[in-house]
């Protein structure tokens with residue numbers, strides 16, 4: 022199964038780094054779409070079938086936390102796995118994200134971290150491809 026991914030980050034450089042890591046991860050990628058803030062992210066979710074959302078926290082217009090809240094309130098998007106990638110250090114904020122079912126990756130990150138975290142949230146199998 023190819024994974025359709027939406028990357029939401031206000032930094033184009035960061036989106037490119039995440040995309041590169043996804044390509045290096047060996048995960049079966051389908052379509053990858055990008056958005057620069059939470060509102061654009063929600064719009065993209067309306068337009069494209071998405072299996073996984075990778076989202077930053079600090080963004081203009083609508084931040085990642087609000088985007089996640091909105092996703093969880095809608096039947097169409099409430100079950101989509103979410104990985105937050107951020108420099109966020111506040112334990113309270115991270116705890117809140119966990120309660121919303123989002124996994125967390127700290128910037129800077131390695132491709133392996135992204136791969137393993139995605140495997141976890143998408144409940145994919147172990148190291149061997151095709152064993153799930």
Ligand SMILES: [Mg+2]
Pocket residue numbers: 030031032077078079080
């Ligand atoms: Mg940001």
